[in-house]
Amino acid sequence: MKKILGITVLAAFIGGAAAVGGYKLFERNQIGGTISEKQDLYFANNPLKISSAGTADFTQAAAAVAPGVVHIKTTYAAKGGQGGGSSPFEMFDDFFGGRGRQQQRQPRAASGSGVIISQDGYIVTNNHVVENADKVEVILTDRRKVEAKVIGRDPNTDLALIKVNATNLPVVKMGNSDNVQVGEWVLAVGYPLDLNTTVTAGIVSAKARSIGIIGREQQQEQLENLSEEEVQQFNRTGKLPASAMNSSIESFIQTDAAINPGNSGGALVNANGELIGINSAIASQSGYNQGYGFAIPVNLARKIVDDFMKYGSVKRGYIGVSFAPLGGDYNNKDVKTTETTGLYISDVVPNGAAAAAGIKAGDIIKKVDGVTVFDSPDLQEKIGRLNPGDKVKLTVLREGSLKDYAITLKGESSVGVVAANTAKAVEVSKLGATFVPATAAQKTKFGINSGVVVSSVVTGKAFDNIGVEKGLIITKVNGVPVNSVADVQKALPQTRNNMIYMSGVSAQGTFNFSFPAQ
Incomplete structure (x- = not known):
């Protein structure tokens, strides 16, 4: 009997040790997993203890979520531009930080919100919060300031993933946006108007709502990439060719919870404290809350984030x-x-x-x-x-x-002209960049006779080191007009005092810059 008991105890000990060892192995394996795996591991050890049994009491949900919503501050180089007129969609342009095609003077600083989705520092926010920023700084709820690195941006959904070098951060649990019901209570958590953490309540007003803000900018970019013949066809018919179709995705959750500028990138959560959306836009004639806000469904955000973590960019499937x-x-x-x-x-x-x-x-x-x-x-x-x-x-x-x-x-x-242009892009290794010829539509828009578009910039190379961005149009190299990569390569050796001089144009105006030839 004693022998049997000893065997039983030994077996239990071995089983327990195997379970602990297996869990530790599982835990180590999850460090580099998808965001869903990171979340499952975190909340297996830190379960939410929240009740939503019919009463409109959001104290538990607010307490669970607020520590995981951060303040994002961005700084920009000062750039001049044309002031815009008045448009029915100006309220969206204001909320999106001046993303509209009518370029305004870019601010030296701006702010938004973000949601911590993993203990090791991954934060989801809006693309327009960090787009074109020279520096992204995150202020955690414990008042620490940490500089963030942009992992990926997706203009098609207005989502971005950033990361801070910090550990053991509070995490907001991702819910299931497919289960969201019109009429259910929701909370919006963020940093509106540069205030500290702010929580507002409302209901889901509608689902699968499209407001056109992302699509309008997408169409403008598509028009800029059309050939002269395609532009003439568009002017006649008002239709883009199938290869230039709009790839933006707008399927917002609409809510009447108060959302203001600064809430961009913040959390929309249900009464259980689960993230169901990333706040992105408001509908307002004044630019401030007048009753309608729009959030990107978390199920869409989850796919975008996982792609950024796995590939560094979004891998999107198309019907065509x-x-x-x-x-x-x-x-x-x-x-x-x-x-x-x-x-x-x-x-x-x-x-x-x-x-x-x-x-x-x-x-x-x-x-x-x-x-x-x-x-x-x-x-x-x-x-x-x-x-x-x-x-x-x-x-x-x-x-x-x-x-x-x-x-x-x-x-x-x-599909898509952008993809086709990228395939034709040719790298100039000396500059650390790839170029495609400017289209006829781009030349007409900016009133130029020559130009190549910077289609990508290699980290750590010449263009990256001096801050040249993707999308700029280079019109002259060392005073010589350029219309192709061959023109660029031919003009590069024609330096003055061992300096390379370039001229060009962008949405912010004309520019000139120089840097040492290597």
Whole structure:
């Protein structure tokens, strides 16, 4: 009997040691995992103890979330520009820190909010909070100031991931935005108007809301990349070619919780203290809260963040169609159908995912993976959460009959002028940058006769060291007009006093700079 007892105790000891050892191994393996794995590990050890049993008491949720929402301060080099006029969308431009195409003088400093999503310092915020910033500083809730590194930015969703060199940080738990219901209580947590941590309450007013702010800027950039022939076609028809379709994703959660400038990048959480959205924009004629705020669903943010952590950039899958919503306030005079729901396919990208599956222009998308589609965001967010190679089922109406199509999503090389231009970019190793020729539309816009666009900058090389940014148009090198990479390479040796001189143009105006030849 004693022998059996001893064996039992020994077995229990060995089992316990194996469990502890296994957990420690699991814990070590999670250090470099996805954000979902990091969150699962953290909240397995730090479970939320919050009740939302029908009473409108948000004290527990606010206490759980507030420590994980940080103040982000950014500084910029002073750049001049043209003042804008008045537009119905100025309130969005103000909230987005002057991202509108009417360029205003860029501030020397700005601020926003961010949400800590891992103990080791990953913070999700808005792209417009950190875009073009020379320095990003995070103020934690314990008043520490830590400089942050931008890991990745995605203008298509207005999301960005930054990281601070800190550990054991408080973490906000990610929820499931698919489960959000219109009418449920939510809290907005952030740093509005440079105030300290501020919590406001409201309800979810709507889901899958598109307000056009990201799409308008995307379309402008697409127009700048069109050929002269495509510009003329756009002027005649008002339609972009399928290869230049808008890749922005707007499927906001709308809330009446008070959101003001500075809340950008902050948390929208449910009554359980779970992150359901990243606050991004407001609808207001004054630029301040007048009742409607918009947050990016956390399920979309999770995919973007994981891509940044794994690849350093977003790997997005594309169907390869242009479409228009039906019914309601949409004026589809060119659409020949009596259907009032669904998405009318106006164009199909040759060799794209949809074309490969047999989908044609004139088809109407009725469902995505069995879920009825009413408006653009219903499709965009779903596809935006998938990767190239992922499969999706589209239910399509054609000539009065419904048919299911299995679509295997393709990467950005299958669509988009930007991707095509990048493929044609040529690196000039001496400058640490790649260039593509400026398009006819870009030359017309800026009133220039020559130019190459900086399409990428290599970290640690010449252009990066002197602060030259992607998107600048170089018009002259050492006084010689340049229209191609060959022109740049030919002009580089023609230095004066061993200095390279360059001229160019950007949205902020003309510029000249010089640096030593190496």
